Amino acid sequence: MSEPLLQLTGVHTHIGQYHILQGVDLVVPRGELTVLLGRNGAGKTTALRTIMGLWHASRGALLFDGEDITRAATADIACAGIAYVPENMGIFSDLTVRENLVLAARAGVPDTARLEWIFGFFPALKKFWNQAAGTLSGGQKQMLAIARAIVEPRKLLLVDEPTKGLAPAIIQSLIAAFRELKAMETTILLVEQNFNFVRSLGDTVAVMDDGRIVHGGPMVDLAEDRELQQTLLGLSLDAHQ
Amino acid sequence: MTTTVTTPPPDGELPRLRLDKAPLLVLPILALLALPLIGSFPTWVTLTVAGLAMGMMIFIMASGLTLVFGLMDVLNFGHGAFVSVGAFTATLVLLPMQGWMQADSVLMNLTALGLAIALAMLVTGLLGWAFERIVVMPVYGQHLKQILITMGGMIVAEQMIHVVWGPDQIPLPLPASFRGALLIGDAAIEKYRLIAVAVGLMVFVSMFLVLNRTKIGLLIRAGVENGEMVEALGYRIRRLFVGVFVAGSALAGLGGVLWGLYKETLTAAMGSDIMVLVFIVIIIGGLGSVGGCFIGALLVALVANYTGFLAPKIALVSNILLMVAVLLWRPQGLYPVAKR
Numbered sequence: 001m002s003e004p005l006l007q008l009t010g011v012h013t014h015i016g017q018y019h020i021l022q023g024v025d026l027v028v029p030r031g032e033l034t035v036l037l038g039r040n041g042a043g044k045t046t047a048l049r050t051i052m053g054l055w056h057a058s059r060g061a062l063l064f065d066g067e068d069i070t071r072a073a074t075a076d077i078a079c080a081g082i083a084y085v086p087e088n089m090g091i092f093s094d095l096t097v098r099e100n101l102v103l104a105a106r107a108g109v110p111d112t113a114r115l116e117w118i119f120g121f122f123p124a125l126k127k128f129w130n131q132a133a134g135t136l137s138g139g140q141k142q143m144l145a146i147a148r149a150i151v152e153p154r155k156l157l158l159v160d161e162p163t164k165g166l167a168p169a170i171i172q173s174l175i176a177a178f179r180e181l182k183a184m185e186t187t188i189l190l191v192e193q194n195f196n197f198v199r200s201l202g203d204t205v206a207v208m209d210d211g212r213i214v215h216g217g218p219m220v221d222l223a224e225d226r227e228l229q230q231t232l233l234g235l236s237l238d239a240h241q
Numbered sequence: 242m243t244t245t246v247t248t249p250p251p252d253g254e255l256p257r258l259r260l261d262k263a264p265l266l267v268l269p270i271l272a273l274l275a276l277p278l279i280g281s282f283p284t285w286v287t288l289t290v291a292g293l294a295m296g297m298m299i300f301i302m303a304s305g306l307t308l309v310f311g312l313m314d315v316l317n318f319g320h321g322a323f324v325s326v327g328a329f330t331a332t333l334v335l336l337p338m339q340g341w342m343q344a345d346s347v348l349m350n351l352t353a354l355g356l357a358i359a360l361a362m363l364v365t366g367l368l369g370w371a372f373e374r375i376v377v378m379p380v381y382g383q384h385l386k387q388i389l390i391t392m393g394g395m396i397v398a399e400q401m402i403h404v405v406w407g408p409d410q411i412p413l414p415l416p417a418s419f420r421g422a423l424l425i426g427d428a429a430i431e432k433y434r435l436i437a438v439a440v441g442l443m444v445f446v447s448m449f450l451v452l453n454r455t456k457i458g459l460l461i462r463a464g465v466e467n468g469e470m471v472e473a474l475g476y477r478i479r480r481l482f483v484g485v486f487v488a489g490s491a492l493a494g495l496g497g498v499l500w501g502l503y504k505e506t507l508t509a510a511m512g513s514d515i516m517v518l519v520f521i522v523i524i525i526g527g528l529g530s531v532g533g534c535f536i537g538a539l540l541v542a543l544v545a546n547y548t549g550f551l552a553p554k555i556a557l558v559s560n561i562l563l564m565v566a567v568l569l570w571r572p573q574g575l576y577p578v579a580k581r
Contacts, residue, residue: 052473078475090470092463094578099459106475108456148474 002029004063005156005187006051011060013043013050020046022211023060028156031185033178035198035219037233038208044191045087047208048158051189052084053077065155079106081155085162087191089145093134097125097144100133104148111152118147121177139170146177150186157181157188163197171197195233199223207232264536264575271540275547283428288546294434296542297441298503300535302496303519303526304448305489311465311529311578313482315377316384319391320493320519321512322372322398323365327494328501328511329406330364331357332413342416350416361498362491368398369490373483395513402509411507419502437499444492445535452531461485465529465578518545521560525567527574536575540567 006028013021020043028034036044049055051062053074062070069077078084092100101110119126122143128136133144142162149157163171171194178201181188192198198205202219215222215232222228272289279285306320334357335342341353376394380386415433422429452458460481464471468478493512500515501507508514522541526533541560548559555562567575 054469054473073477074469074472075475075477078473084473086470086473090467090473092466092470094462094466095459099463102456103459103463103471103476104474 002031004028005030005065006189007063008047008051009061009063011047011050011057011062013046013055014058015046015055020211021050021057024208024211024213026206026213026216028187028189029204030187032203033182033188033190033201035202035205036189036191036208037193037195037198037205039234040193042208043211044208045160046211048084048086048160048189048191051077051158052082083149083154083157085145085149085157085159087160087164089141091133091136091141091144091148094132096130096132097136098129100144100148101125101151104151107152114151118150121173121180122147139166142166142170142174146174150181153186155187157186158191159188160191161193162190163192163194175201195229261576264533264571267575268536268539268543271543271547275543275551278551279547283426284550286425286428287430288550289543290430290434290438292543292546293539294431294437294441294503294542295546296539297438297444298496298499299515299518299522299542300441300538301444301499302493302515303522303534303538304444304531305485305492306519307523307526307529307531307534308461308465308485309482309489310523312461312468312478312485313381314384315381316387317377317391318388318516319372319376319394319398320489321514321516322395323369323490323493324497324500324512324515325402325507325509326368326398326512327361327365327497328413328507329402329411329497329509330361330494331498331501332406332411332507333357334360335413336411342414345417347418350418354416358495358498361494365494365497366487366491369487369493370483372490373486377486399509399513406509408509413501413505413507415502415505433503437503440495440499444495445531448531457481457484518560521564525564525574527571527577529578530574530576533574533576537567 004027006026008024008026011021011024012019024043024047026036026047036047038044046055050057051064051069053069053072053076057070060070061068064077064080064082067080069080072080084090092103095103101115105111122140124136124140125143125147128140133141136144146159146162149159162174166174175197178188178190182201190198190202199219200223205215205217205219205222206213207215207222215228222232275288276282276285279288302320302324306317309315309317335353338353338356341349344350372394376390377387380390419433419436422431423435452462460471460476464478464481471478471481497512500511504511518541522537523534525540526535526537541563544559544563545556549556571577
């Protein structure tokens with residue numbers, strides 16, 4: 001395993017009176033795609049939001065690239081090199097595709113070569129460049145959300161359930177994009193419930209339940225062990241194929 | 242969990258986002274409907290220009306407030322304090338420069354007025370900065386406390402005006418060149434109202450250009466829709482909010498100067514008196530929408546002027562009735578802002 005880029009140690013997060021994360025220990029190795037699996041309500045989204053500083057850990061420590069970001073502000077965490085694609089995609093509906101990407105490019109104007117590279121995966125974004133993002137289809141919005149996260153090189157991408165509600169054809173283009181990002185050694189922490197989507201993408205996997213990490217290791221081990229899948233995820237692979 | 246499968250449109254084409262013209266059409270339709278009821282074309286022209294002028298001034302006062310609400314979900318009931326403070330601050334320039342104001346020279350009149358407006362905007366901008374830091378910041382996300390503490394802030398500001406300027410009304414005569422009316426046919430149009438319309442249009446166009454042609458404007462529009470995501474892109478939304486709050490307060494100060502000259506009398510309560518109209522305007526327009534605020538302000542002012550002439554007894558409730566009608570038609574306001 002590569003050296004860790006992100007490390008969560010004993011992280012607890014409270015939202016109001018609710019104790020959501022109950023001591024999460026998670027390592028995201030540099031240059032790898034780590035998948036965070038778990039049923040609804042296990043705490044996966046809370047983990048991502050805590051990393052991003054949108055909710056602060058009440059206990060524990062978060063280290064990113066050697067820096068302590070436990071109490072850091074969201075904007076500082078983003079500037080440190082973490083891009084976030086939330087579950088609801090978080091695109092700005094009233095802004096055009098171009099304006100969404102201009103905002104994401106902190107350097108000012110998006111790099112043309114990088115844009116062309118992104119258009120290679122998501123040609124719809126080029127076609128609807130000056131169209132309000134709110135008029136895009138769900139799949140195109142997800143493409144825009146991911147494009148916004150990669151419009152400039154980032155050290156770490158946090159992506160929350162990108163396949164949720166999408167048609168299979170669009171999921172295939174997302175797989176191609178993630179493979180390309182992996183080939184460029186981009187570090188990714190991907191939250192998913194669609195095991196078939198991530199089984200061939202992930203290098204490492206962590207499974208959450210009740211606010212804790214209950215399993216961690218190479219994806220290949222989980223992908224090849226149906227009994228383990230049944231135990232951890234409660235799924236029959238046959239039913240998913 | 243319920244999810245919906247989304248597929249791209251078969252031909253790959255999307256419906257283009259069209260400008261919603263219906264609210265824009267309400268204004269000319271209202272004006273045209275009023276014409277036969279009023280009966281006299283010159284009277285209609287006079288009332289319409291008066292309504293547009295009043296609407297522009299209300300827009301200037303309301304535009305900052307709607308952005309503040311849209312951007313940070315802050316209910317600032319103390320916004321009227323900036324209107325009053327702006328108008329009274331202008332007297333620090335206008336009263337000593339009465340000679341310039343009453344001189345028969347447009348240049349001297351404009352110089353005095355320009356200095357007064359600059360000072361008023363500077364003072365209300367600084368006051369807005371202090372108000373946000375001291376009064377608003379501790380109550381982010383707590384609407385009830387925001388209402389109570391910002392209303393308290395307005396009461397304190399009004400009492401401070403009494404302390405500094407005394408309890409009496411202060412007369413504020415118009416500059417010599419802005420007095421009187423232009424006669425266009427049989428219609429008399431007050432010069433000052435035309436100036437108010439011009440200033441209001443300049444403010445609207447400036448805001449439109451800033452919001453649509455600059456990165457700050459992009460950030461404000463994005464922040465109104467989803468402030469959390471703006472933070473996640475690496476921008477400090479709080480700094481943006483303070484900037485918008487200061488700009489909104491300065492605009493309220495400008496509105497206060499214009500409103501004071503329009504009324505030609507200043508009272509400490511002039512800001513709180515106008516706040517009812519300001520809130521109706523931002524609710525009608527759609528909270529957080531500058532375009533909606535602009536249309537809403539013109540609509541409110543035109544209705545007030547037309548009903549004031551046609552049915553003075555109804556004029557007192559005309560804006561409430563207008564708000565009810567608009568919200569029955571569009572519950573989120575004329576131009577609702579997409580919120581996450």
